[in-house]
Amino acid sequence: MRTTLWKLLSNDVENHSLKYGITIPMIQRDYAQGRLNPKSVEIRNQFVSDIKDSIIKVKNGGAEPLELDFVYGYIQNDIFYPLDGQQRLTTLYLLHWYLAFKDGILPNYSKKLSRFTYQIRQTSNDFFRKILDLNISDISIFDSENTISEYIKDQSWFLTRWSADNTIFSCLNVIDLLHSKFYNSGITLKELIDEDEPPIVFNFLDIEELGISDDLYIKMNARGVSLTGFENLKAELSKLIKDSNFNTTYLYEYQHTEGISNFDMYTYFITKVDTVWSDFFWNLRNKETNIYDDKLLNLLSFVALTNQALSLPDSFENTRNKFISGEYLPSFYQFIESGLLTEETIVNYIDILDFLVERYKVYSGYNSFGNHRFSLNDILTEKAFQDNYSLLATERIRLYAVMHFLPLVRNLENGAEELLRIERIIANLSSVNNVYNNYEDLNNSLKGLDGIIKNYSGDIYQQFISTEVSGFYKEQITEEEIKIILINKSEKWSALINEIELDPYLQGHILLLLKYSGIWDNYKSDPSLDWNEEDSLLLYTALKNYFSIYKMYFTNDGVKDYDKQLFRSAMLSIGDYLIYSKNFHFVDNKTNRDISWKRFFRESDNSKYAKSLDVLKQLFDETDLNLSDKENLKNIINKYKPAVNDWRLYFLNNPEFIFRLSGYVYFEKDNNLVYLLNASKYSVKALEMRTLLLQKKLSKLGITTEISYSQEHSKSIISQIGKRKSKVIYDYNSADEFTIIERGKGASSYNSDKQIIEYIVNNYN
Template identity: 30%
Template sequence: MITKEYSFWDLITNYDIEIPAIQRDYAQGRKSESRIAKALISDLHDVLTSIETKKINLHFVYGKIDNDHLIPLDGQQRLTTLFLLHWFLSIGTLSESSKKTLSKFTYETRPSSEDFCLKLVKESLKYDSDKKVSEQIENAKWFFLSWKNDPTIAAMLNMLDIIQSKFVKPNENLFNQLIGDSSPIQFHFLPLERFKLDDKIYVKMNSRGKPLTEFENFKSNFSILFDDGNKSKLDNEWLDIFWKFEKEKAKININDVDKKYLNFIINATLNFCAETIDIDKKIKDNFNIFDEYQAVYQQNSESLKQMTIVLDALTAFSDKERIFEKFLEDDPDYWDRLRFYAIMQFFIKKGSINDSNTELYKRWIRVCFNLINNTLIQSPDTFYKAIRSIKKLSENIDNLYEYLATSENRIEGFLQKQGDEEKIKARLILDSKDWETEIFNIENHYYFAGQIGFILEFSKKNEIYDLALFKDYSSKLKTFFSSEYRENKDGLFQRALLTFGEYLVSINYCKTFCSFNSSLREKMDNWRKVFEDKDKKIFLKNLLDSISINNFENDLVNIIDNYSERDWKGLIIKNKGIIEYCDKYRIAQWGSKIALSRSPADNWRRHADLYSYALFLELKKDSKNVEYKDSSDDIPWIFINWKGKFYYIQEEDSKYSFGFCKGNNDQIGLEEMQQNVEKIILQKNLQKHN
């Protein structure tokens, strides 16, 4: 069998060379293959630069020719290396006609590889022999960060560095040798059609083909719906969005990037579905993108256009790390889905965020997030109703505050109270920029998170909202709900508040001084019950009215010191440490017994008794030789070392009992200790009275 010898330039002049998607990635340039690659480049360098006339034959390249397209079935690696060699030697001198020829080499293992080859040829590069050529390419404006994680592109960059290390700099003379009629680098080309062979031989000839991943399979089908420009973005600009989430990792796995990309498409598609379909749990849990995408994104459908707008906008979306990342998980919660749906709607209505619409975006996100973050959305029906509410609200995105301020319509799909609050705030903000500043300031607090209706209510004077009062109440509440006061400062805030009335809220069979945990469910079970109760919130307002922001700590202490009632509340108010003892600030009242939770209050395995624990705190002031033993039964213990000997104290049925422990039987010492303790009990009112 006689076959003709070809140079790379011979083939690419006559055919478009397309490396098919089923081929494996370019491997000859991998760092793990550097030894072999360096040997090959050294041989090619020797042939091109030798004084003597030398030639090298790179053996057979097998391929299929289809309408002037050459599809290599074996020889992909050598052809790619020759493409890179031609490009390197011609940097800065490649003519337009030669560019047109060299750009006929395309890579379809990934569209990003295809686009990289095209950019490499068509874009200019100001070559610097003192820098690695790979770094120069990566720093070029046209290079996408995500390309670093395309294994073919990574191998190409490494091969170019190897070529550079041998050839040092571009050389027009050597390039002209390569493309001339007597090119010293040749191979045999075997077109399979000539020998009546079909594609099945590929399986026998090249067992190294790679299976496509789930995402690549989906993307190959999904891309058919897009025009050529947007099809290219699927593996370039749009892929870059998701690569950025992995960029801080020491080693980036392209499969992790693809997974985020696929999750985004799945989650965005489910959002689109929820606009018109009453989704149920089955659809949510078994949503198959392969089954659903065609119905949602038919050619030129509105959803397809909207998806394109969203992806284009995300390429320049600076807030994505903060808001967007949870939407890329396998199963984000309903709140995360809705938060991103609100962002999607802004993009769909206004395009990308820019200088002209930044304030509009902030207003839109503020209102939507306030509605979302303060509504319990825990079922498919509450989710799709909220989706439709946001979509309807987005029709007024250009005049959102004006719409809220004047509309009599209820905002469906969200907590009605929150919707009504947004209307009040919209009217105030439209009335004064100062209101906007102060509202934003307190809304952004970690605990209030957009729900501040009770502060607005406190701020009314003669049925008119007073900005000065609002600022004062907001400043005080920000202090009490700050990290400094949340869990420490001796419970001054809670103890002072208790002097105005029993503000504790009920949870199951117990009561709580209110946890500061910030999950929506925790807030709704704790402080929001205070904010919403007509009596309890008056206690809070009265406390705030009784203190000055400039002297609040002393004011709290004075309020506590002036409390004179000798009741169970007084023990908690007067004794720092009792509230802090309680897990989740919970207590329970069983008959005459008031128990303090030490372990989660749902089981009460460990607990203390209010009166005996207050006695323990009092005894501890004068002696370190005292210990409190909370209990899983009904009677906690106080152990006390009195003059070197150990005794116990217990409180049961409104009576204290005293006794020996640890081998002690000193009756005189017991009586002396008992008399001393009983004086303290009487003085401090540490005994219940039936």
């Protein structure tokens, strides 16, 4: 029997006597929709929003009421005791109370509203009685920043211990939510309780009429499984599509037993979501719980957030952070509240689901190629299915490319090859090391990618070199243009470019080798790269040889791990190659945005790095491919080290100091003072080189020492020799000398390592 809460409270239910209204029985739990955990917040926000939307639509005419399914229970002594529906009924009741209160007519309806009671706790029931006595004329709650819950808690009848009542706590939270949603909505109580056009209805069922005892029903109901997040979203999303102005804009072919039909988006979505799409995800389900729709939800989140990063970058950052923290849950309500369910997102979502299931003919050919730049499967069935909202910009850019290019290439004769070219370009553009420092960088790249997509006509290479591309690292865009021209020259050039790009450490970024071989500067003077056969051969050979030399020294992880820092020592013997980021660094193999070899390579056309790059080029040019890497490095050191007469000698003679700490060094006093740093910034706790060298020389003589920071002298000093406390301090300010301070002897100074060592040997053995 379809009815309303107001009819139950009015004892207006056919063939049933509810003279004393509704009582939530003892067997029920506390009212939970007002709790503060993410799931409860999600449920009440969704429910209240649905109620509000339904009232407005019915009020405006023509809409069907919102149906809240069944409310089960039994009737005893003219009282209805709900066994299922307590949460919905309580929220509905609070809405009736709030609208009566807001409209200033609460006294007129308090008698009927008093027919809703709670047996669970007396405190809960007292609360429902007391709020009926509130009078809007006595307060200015609607003109102040205070919440209604704060006003209620300030009443003399509100006992402090009531705040510990879970039902009362939840009611207060829901009342505040209702106030935020309905105060300026124009909705009145009379519209909510309209008998002719009720906006909210449910099916009322007395289980005793079915011959089911309440005990049996409770046991049966306890085994029930509530709707999953995606089932709720599926219903709401279907409705949104049906009511949208773009539903009939898109026609989808659907093959069935009687042939092929063209469906609008709504029909297509509801047909496939419960069949082939669900079948696909069922095979990926959690085998223990049989749950799979979390993957469907996460995929939609992934698509929606990526689109928002393009259209509303500020909102994207805020939304993503709330998903990461758990404040937001992947659900229809949250998607709507966050502005995520746009027309484009829904279209992209359907396209991706179709691709996953159908895998289109073009995908089979594309997948047959080896040496992919990134895995489409990894993005679509791993990254996009995970509950992971902090995904890297690189992955979002690649997803965006996949979403938009798949429909464009699926019907091309060379679609598989074209998709491979697109993959190659997008991989190279999106993986430049640490370009994406914030969401604005991501937004710029998505805009640039969007421009490529909108102008796409079936040939990504031709489009890339003939139209302006933006949104990515400028030098990488230029690099891609050069490589496309080279690839189009011949199979030989194409094979070489692909071989270099597939190097695991370079990851498609070969600017360094293009620069060293002369090709980069050739392009700057002649963008057509229209060479004669002789020049082409010379440049091809140069590029191939530089790549061979690079491979001699670099592995998949960066520079080889040479004993005694042989590679960096060879570099130092040629010249000062250190790169600067807050302080100077010897360059490491990690992906650090500022001090890695990847950054070193990326700046190959940057004049600020010219000195360092020239050192590496000279090392490459001094390399003989007929010798081993170690032979080459030793030869270079032997050739250039004799001419070194500056701070570099410290490290050439003591290579273990290069990464004694962080690899950062700080120079002072015209480079005469050299400090090893624990981190990128200089601090007084840095280790000064002359002190380290003294410690090393004493150690060779069998004398142990300790270095520690001295608060008194604001620097690190030798604080212990053997078992005796002492202070050995190097000072370059007044004189290039060591000072040793000993208990009972005072201070004495020595202007050479030899003198201080001789003193220590004679006095500390």
